Amino acid sequence: MTLPQTAARRWRDFEAGHALVAEMVKFSGLSFVVAALQYLLLTFLPVLLFEATGWGAVPAQFLHVSLGPIDTYVFDYPVTGDALGGLSYFVAFVVMLVISQGVNFPLQRNVVFRSRGNVWFQLAWYAFALVLITIACSFLMSLYVPLLQEWVDPAVYNLAVTMINGGVQLVIYFPVFKIIFPAEPSVEVMAAPAEPVDTRA
Secondary structure, three states: OOHHHHHHHHHHHHHHHOHHHHHHHHHHHHHHHHHHHHHHHHHHHHHHHHHHOOHHHOOEEEEEEEEOOEEEEEEEEOOOOOOOOHHHHHHHHHHHHHHHHHHHHHHHHHHHOOOOOOHHHHHHHHHHHHHHHHHHHHHHHHHHHHHHHHHOOHHHHHHHHHHHHHHHHHHHHHHHHHHHOOOOOOOOOOOOOOOOOOOOO
16 A cells, blocks of 8 residues: 555544544645635735726725724725735735635535535525625734734735734634534434244245
8 A cells, every 4th residue: 555545544544533623624724725825816916906007096994993992994905105005905805805715615615524515505604704704804904904014024914914814714714614514414324124034834
């Protein structure tokens, strides 16, 4: 047996005995892959839109929140004079989210949770959860992103934002996906009792 076959067999054995842990491992691994995709998209999309349009000069600040000392916007992308702000960055963020979640949905459904439920029903709940979680994470971003812009070098800004946002989503998404993508119940086929044999002549 080759090394890959041995590793695959051991993984199947581990998965059979520790289903929840195996799901968390696969979920984490694929989430980091999706986070890498998000980072790549946020590396070139904002620059592309900033240079190709005039949207960078238009502030994108939506859903104002004022709670005591907190006075911010859920989506807070003021004009910064570069590709890291304005409507161009907000549109780049939305495009990145649509592309990355279009990749993430089938991976989580088919690879991690192996769910075979109604795909349209699951997609609807996935989109609903995505909107709510995105709003929550964007509100948190509106609190720490200004600090990152002030303290962090622009070369690592997108990396820092992706890592923090991805870490928060990692904690939130797993229990949500467990609900949206229920595993197929295992069906135990029980052998029917054998018919008694009539031994009378």
